[in-house]
Amino acid sequence: MNAAPQIEICDLTMAYGSYVVMRSIRAAVAKGSVFVIMGGSGCGKSTLLRHMIGMIRPATGDIRYDGASFWSQNDEGRQAKLRDFGVLFQGGALWSSMTLAENVALPLEEFTALPPGEVREIVRLKLALVGLAGFEDYYPSEISGGMCKRAGLARAMALDPEILFFDEPSAGLDPISSRNLDRLILELRDSLGATVVIVTHELASIFAIADDAVYLDAESKTMRAQGRPKDLLQSPDPRVRAFLTRGEPASSPTSGPPSPP
Amino acid sequence: MPQNPVSELTVEQSIPGVLTARLSGDWNKRTAGIPGDRVGQALKDTPGIRALEFDTRGLGRWDSRLVAQIRHWNLECQSAQVEFRPTGLPDGVQDLLRLASAVPESADARRTGPQSGFLARVGTAALTARSEGLVFFTFLGEIAQALTALLRGRAQFRFQDFLLVLQETGPNALGIVALINFLIGLILAFVGATSLAQFGASIYVADMVAIGTVREMGCIMTAIILCGRTGAAFAARLGTMKVNEEIAALTTFGISPVEFLVLPRMLALVAMMPLLVVFADLISISGGLFVSVSLLDVTSTEYLSRTISAIKLKSFLLGISKGAFFGFLVAYTGCLYGMQCGRNAEAVGRATTQAVVAGITAIIAADGVFAVISNALGI
Incomplete structure (x- = not known):
């Protein structure tokens, strides 16, 4: 885990046109770790994720994967790199005109030369891994939101990605489903050896699964802290502490009371 | 990890009644020439098999292609009432197999196909037209x-x-x-x-x-x-x-x-x-x-x-x-x-x-x- 970082965010500035969202973000993510991007609503968490998966070009700065620049290479290089990623969007973003099996099979059919029989076996395995065995022939509109999310996870894992990105995985899930999803993410990380990057503001999730985290702050438009969430509870920055304790200094919902301000 | 460019699968009966599947070489989506399903064949052809075990000491890189294949054999073992011994497999594969069977398939999930008789179709069409x-x-x-x-x-x-x-x-x-x-x-x-x-x-x-x-x-x-x-x-x-x-x-x-x-x-x-x-x-x-x-x-x-x-x-x-x-x-x-x-x-x-x-x-x-x-x- 102490080898060279798999992902490095190098002095990244994010902007929509002339409107700067966040500036000078620096972070490094170790291979095989669970890295959480946290912060209040609308602070640019999802925007940072979109920069990391190649959907938005940084205004300045770069993102490096395994030491190689992601944004300074040409489009083909980026496309090839994208195949090492699996992305789970907020609502699952399943293709609504395809069954769950077809959703998971599409990347396998497009990017591998596997025979149809093997593709079918892999699809059944992936759906079974997320607890959706037997739902192969369902359409996304016929299953619940939580199931859509798990199916989206199965699709994100289709190509055995090196890095899994999650955008608000627990949004819209009840606490138990959300906890099960967290556990699933950890188990998959352990068995697949993938690196996991999660955007979330669910404190319970953050404390349960994060090895490392950055806190983005909307007001100062930059990151305020990086570290293990439990260590960040002792952060000198009052805003980071307030976020991690839901602004309730007396009763922390998680491990131990924070140090008094 | 040993790197073996050729993927091999040998199946043998080392102890009477116990099949050993020996896997070697790379076993992932990019590997060409993955051997055919000799295990399923052996399970069918050899009478009196009680157990299936694995030897993966020569296995190189693997991904979910291997896991899917082994899960397939696992299900075949279950239907043929043969004991499945996963201990010889890499830890990651064992973890994934356990995870895949953690949530059993719910009984009502799989759907029966719609009725396709001529009269049924006429009836469905008529009801649709009416509604x-x-x-x-x-x-x-x-x-x-x-x-x-x-x-x-x-x-x-x-x-x-x-x-x-x-x-x-x-x-x-x-x-x-x-x-x-x-x-x-x-x-x-x-x-x-x-x-x-x-x-x-x-x-x-x-x-x-x-x-x-x-x-x-x-x-x-x-x-x-x-x-x-x-x-x-x-x-x-x-x-x-x-x-x-x-x-x-x-x-x-x-x-x-x-x-x-x-x-x-x-x-x-x-x-x-x-x-x-x-x-x-x-x-x-x-x-x-x-x-x-x-x-x-x-x-x-x-x-x-x-x-x-x-x-x-x-x-x-x-x-x-x-x-x-x-x-x-x-x-x-x-x-x-x-x-x-x-x-x-x-x-x-x-x-x-x-x-x-x-x-x-x-x-x-x-x-x-x-x-x-x-x-x-x-x-």
């Missing part, structure tokens, strides 16, 4: 109710929405309506010119263009253009609102979607179509004029005076009222299929297509009915 017919007339009733509410001044109807739709369906469509109808006027004049010139009766091209345009082509072409342009837009807009639960949100506020969304669109189209038809008539006649003056030996004064004497008020009014009715049909099909839209992207596409196809069909069929009626009444 679709019901929906069609229910929607008509809802619109009538909404209209009554509007006349009483109690409808949830926003005048600025109405003006917006009016702008969108009328003035914004002038360009395309002008282009198409000018070309139709040209075409009518050319068709008439070739046959009428043989009798030296080129001047009657004016009569033909005038009557053809005012009674039929003006309103039909305009209605078809609006069906493709506006009817499709209505269906797509309402369908997308349905997908985004915007229509459900209106309903929860007690706002009737028919009064709030459908009524302005319907009234705007019914109000705009007659005006567009008059415009289309003028443009189409000028198309005929253009051909007659430039190609036939007809002056524009002659042409216009023939045109004026050819158009009877009755024909003109017939064309305009047909236009208003076609406007109703276009709005009706567009809004109906938009409101009936399913909840996904594909359904929006289907709703749009259905709206256009049903709209054009309805326009042509209604025009046929109008032709019969006006013939009987001598209009």
